[in-house]
Amino acid sequence: MDGQYWLKYLRERRPKYAKKHVSTLERFANKGKSKSDYSQFGPIYQIYMYAFILGFHQRERIPLPHSPEERITFLEIGKWQPIETVNYLLMILISHDPIRDEIGLDLISLEEMTDSDVQETLKNLINIMEEYANAGFSILEERFESDKYYFQEPFAFMRLLKEIADGKFH
Amino acid sequence: MASIINSISFNNFFNFYGDYNQNMYEFNSGLNVIVADNMSGKTKIFSAFSWILNDEVIDSDKEINQIVKVENFMVQMISDKAKSETSLDDDVKCGVLLKFSDENFEYEIEKSITATKINDGSATDLQNWECIPNEVNVSKKDLSRFDFIPIYDQDEKLEIIDKVIRREFRQYSLLRGEAVDRILDFSNKNSLKAAIDTLANISKVDTLIKLTEYLVNRADKDLTNERKRHIGDKEKFEQKVKERDEFRKRLTSQEKNLKTEQQQLIKAKAERDELLNLVSTAQEREKIRSQRSLVENEIEEKDLQHSELLNTIQDHFFDPQSAWLLYKTGHYEGNFNKLRDTYIEDQKEKRIINEVRSGDHSFLTKLPEGSPDSFSLRKMLKEEKCFVCGRSADEHSEPWNHIQSVLNAHTKPNKLHKSKHSFNALLDALMRSSSALSIQIDKIESEVSETRKNDVKYRQEKKKLRSRYDDYRNDLLGLGEVDGHKDTSTINQFGGAERRVERHEASIKEIENKIHDLKAELKDKNNEIKRLSYQDLNIVFEEQLSILTDIDKMANRTRIRLMDEIIEKLEQKSNEYYKLLTESSSADGGIIRIKRQADEIFSVELEDKDGNKQYGLSEGFQRMKKLAVIMGIIASKEDGRLGYPLIADAPLSTFGKGLIEGFFQQVPQVFHQSIIMVKDLFDGTSDDNLNDIGKEVLQEIKASSGSMHLNLIDKGQSQIERETSIKRY
Numbered sequence: 001m002d003g004q005y006w007l008k009y010l011r012e013r014r015p016k017y018a019k020k021h022v023s024t025l026e027r028f029a030n031k032g033k034s035k036s037d038y039s040q041f042g043p044i045y046q047i048y049m050y051a052f053i054l055g056f057h058q059r060e061r062i063p064l065p066h067s068p069e070e071r072i073t074f075l076e077i078g079k080w081q082p083i084e085t086v087n088y089l090l091m092i093l094i095s096h097d098p099i100r101d102e103i104g105l106d107l108i109s110l111e112e113m114t115d116s117d118v119q120e121t122l123k124n125l126i127n128i129m130e131e132y133a134n135a136g137f138s139i140l141e142e143r144f145e146s147d148k149y150y151f152q153e154p155f156a157f158m159r160l161l162k163e164i165a166d167g168k169f170h
Numbered sequence: 171m172a173s174i175i176n177s178i179s180f181n182n183f184f185n186f187y188g189d190y191n192q193n194m195y196e197f198n199s200g201l202n203v204i205v206a207d208n209m210s211g212k213t214k215i216f217s218a219f220s221w222i223l224n225d226e227v228i229d230s231d232k233e234i235n236q237i238v239k240v241e242n243f244m245v246q247m248i249s250d251k252a253k254s255e256t257s258l259d260d261d262v263k264c265g266v267l268l269k270f271s272d273e274n275f276e277y278e279i280e281k282s283i284t285a286t287k288i289n290d291g292s293a294t295d296l297q298n299w300e301c302i303p304n305e306v307n308v309s310k311k312d313l314s315r316f317d318f319i320p321i322y323d324q325d326e327k328l329e330i331i332d333k334v335i336r337r338e339f340r341q342y343s344l345l346r347g348e349a350v351d352r353i354l355d356f357s358n359k360n361s362l363k364a365a366i367d368t369l370a371n372i373s374k375v376d377t378l379i380k381l382t383e384y385l386v387n388r389a390d391k392d393l394t395n396e397r398k399r400h401i402g403d404k405e406k407f408e409q410k411v412k413e414r415d416e417f418r419k420r421l422t423s424q425e426k427n428l429k430t431e432q433q434q435l436i437k438a439k440a441e442r443d444e445l446l447n448l449v450s451t452a453q454e455r456e457k458i459r460s461q462r463s464l465v466e467n468e469i470e471e472k473d474l475q476h477s478e479l480l481n482t483i484q485d486h487f488f489d490p491q492s493a494w495l496l497y498k499t500g501h502y503e504g505n506f507n508k509l510r511d512t513y514i515e516d517q518k519e520k521r522i523i524n525e526v527r528s529g530d531h532s533f534l535t536k537l538p539e540g541s542p543d544s545f546s547l548r549k550m551l552k553e554e555k556c557f558v559c560g561r562s563a564d565e566h567s568e569p570w571n572h573i574q575s576v577l578n579a580h581t582k583p584n585k586l587h588k589s590k591h592s593f594n595a596l597l598d599a600l601m602r603s604s605s606a607l608s609i610q611i612d613k614i615e616s617e618v619s620e621t622r623k624n625d626v627k628y629r630q631e632k633k634k635l636r637s638r639y640d641d642y643r644n645d646l647l648g649l650g651e652v653d654g655h656k657d658t659s660t661i662n663q664f665g666g667a668e669r670r671v672e673r674h675e676a677s678i679k680e681i682e683n684k685i686h687d688l689k690a691e692l693k694d695k696n697n698e699i700k701r702l703s704y705q706d707l708n709i710v711f712e713e714q715l716s717i718l719t720d721i722d723k724m725a726n727r728t729r730i731r732l733m734d735e736i737i738e739k740l741e742q743k744s745n746e747y748y749k750l751l752t753e754s755s756s757a758d759g760g761i762i763r764i765k766r767q768a769d770e771i772f773s774v775e776l777e778d779k780d781g782n783k784q785y786g787l788s789e790g791f792q793r794m795k796k797l798a799v800i801m802g803i804i805a806s807k808e809d810g811r812l813g814y815p816l817i818a819d820a821p822l823s824t825f826g827k828g829l830i831e832g833f834f835q836q837v838p839q840v841f842h843q844s845i846i847m848v849k850d851l852f853d854g855t856s857d858d859n860l861n862d863i864g865k866e867v868l869q870e871i872k873a874s875s876g877s878m879h880l881n882l883i884d885k886g887q888s889q890i891e892r893e894t895s896i897k898r899y
Contacts, residue, residue: 001590001591001592002591002592002594002595003592003593003594003595003596003597003598003599004595004596004599006591006593006596007595007596007599010596039483039484040484041484041487041488042484042488046484046487046488049488049495050487050495053495053496053499057498081488082488082489082490083603084490084493084603084606084607085488085490085493085495085496085603085607087599087600087602087603087604088493088496088499088600088603088604088607090600091502091503091506091600091601091603091604092499092502092506094506094509094600095502095505095506095509096502096505097505107509107513107516107593107597108513108516108517108520110591110593111517111589111590111591111592111593112589112590112591113590113591114590118591154480154483154625155483155618155621155622155625157483157484157487158483158487158494158497158618161494161495161497162497162618165497165498166498
């Protein structure tokens, strides 16, 4: 199978999030609804990507609940927009050494493995993405709980991202 | 023959519950003041005088106080408390008793009504009462005797009532605040003339003028008849007389038109001048409103721009042109490229091993020693510069393409090893995306900072605009904010008055020219008639007409001279009072000028010492001006004091402190007795319920002959229980 195939395979994955974060998603993802008191992103995948990047910068992962009832599967990655940003996030995941080491993502070795082995590795990559996003949602909730008005400020999302990316979040 | 009001008392009249003995005000000559807060009975006392003198009372329950006939207001005049204590079929009496005296007699006038409760139910419901006015009781007592004698003759009763204040003087003697404006409405031709006529008997001269006019007409007719008798060509003569009379008629008509136009011009000028005081403020307000509206639009625009900025902040996270989401992730691109290079190297190595194993050595092509590595080559492509020679290599230029071919030769295997899987296309796709965003990622921090600055800028600009908006709002409040439509209406009215002034001035000029021409033609006609007459015409007729014409002219000139003298004296007196009335005020109120605008039309204006018209003076000054002229009119009489009392209800509501002081000092100089009902001396927080001016006035009264009363009312009580109590200082 060539790279196009595996790229397609990755794009067909439908990431999951913990059901307990639904209210956070609804609060911060506009999904085309009317304006709320809070700063908002558009579709769910945007707040999802944002949560992922928070978790990733913070190097914090929280596994999703095991029970399928406590998890929600949503839109496949291939339909997320913009494609440049989605690819960039995949690139970050793939190029991060600890992740590769953890899931055994050695491309040259994978060349000779079975389809199911490669699939398993790539699924693990997406699982890691889900865990980072899950941690990201917790960070968002933690901030919201500590200050209900925090996200009413238009620059709140950037402030939080900067705080975390600059290593000032504790 | 001055009359003095000794007392007024009330029986169940409005809030004055109880009989006459319980509700009495006793007065002396000089200044008598009744101090009362709002709703404490001032207007009711005025109503009592008004009932006695004019059979009218004031309906103060209306938004604008209205004068109503007593016969239409009887139930409402009765104390609610007294009404509530009256049982079905029982009567309650309501009345006013006034005692006054002149040099020879003491008089009592009582006007009253009796109300019978005819239905059960609310005491204040008009339907439950039947009212009848009682006979007016008037009695008089010779000062040298002890007993009052009742008067039964209706005419004598009226005569005695007239002695309190004579009918023609009541408008100057019985004043209610704003009524001063109506007494002397200077835009009304008859207002000042009527005042002068009332006080100066100029009507005697008018009678003389009427007589001389009649005699001149008569002499003219006699002369014409005499000429007719001597004429040869009677037909021609009659034709000429007819023509002349036609001219006379036209002249009279034009003179009448001229007077009308002059009168209308004065009215238009007065309206324009009055509006001029308002229009400058209205224009100023309109200007401010227009500036405020511009600021409002600016705020709206800034709000829109700011909202747009804020609403698109989240978009910056995902817009590839901004990519804020990827803040501080730029270094992963390097990691990724290394990963990809390693993968390709590994693939090559793997291929070499495989090909060595298969005996093929053609793969052994490699870059010369010292050549840049693939990472540096990519950086050179990205930065469009050759690091080897240091020259620039613009994208797709020859040097750039060369670097690309070197990189390809170095990184792309010529012949792919056949493995189960390959990830090159996956890595290539990700690499393309990352290169597209990598330049932008370096700019995120500065872009965020710039956006933040813009946000702060908008906030500051909006704050400034709002502050300007508040300034305009305060300016408007300072100028007495009114409905914008009202100002537009004032400006339009002013424009209308100005146009009317111009139109009447043009008409007057036109009529004056016509009159001039008609007079010339009339003279010609008279000469023609004269030429047709025989020379031996009896000269007596001509002399008679000439003498009577001269007398008529003299009478008219006398009238003008007399009026001018009166006006001069009135102006002088008015200014004396105006100065005294306004001297305690810090503002310069100017000088009163009474000017003859036309034959019998005068205007009263305020000018500064250089003769310039003064605008923008407060309503207090405008009212003082009128009050001063009223005082001037009264003082222009021989004794300088009016022989009747002044009864005034709160005429000071628009006066400032200085003007109030002036008022109380000057009123006793003109009126031998004044009864002033006033709120402006009341201070509920003071021990004696008087403010500083009130205390001063009380001291002056104590030092002279007047009186001061205080009305007190328990406002905590319901209306039906409420009664006014009277305290004498």
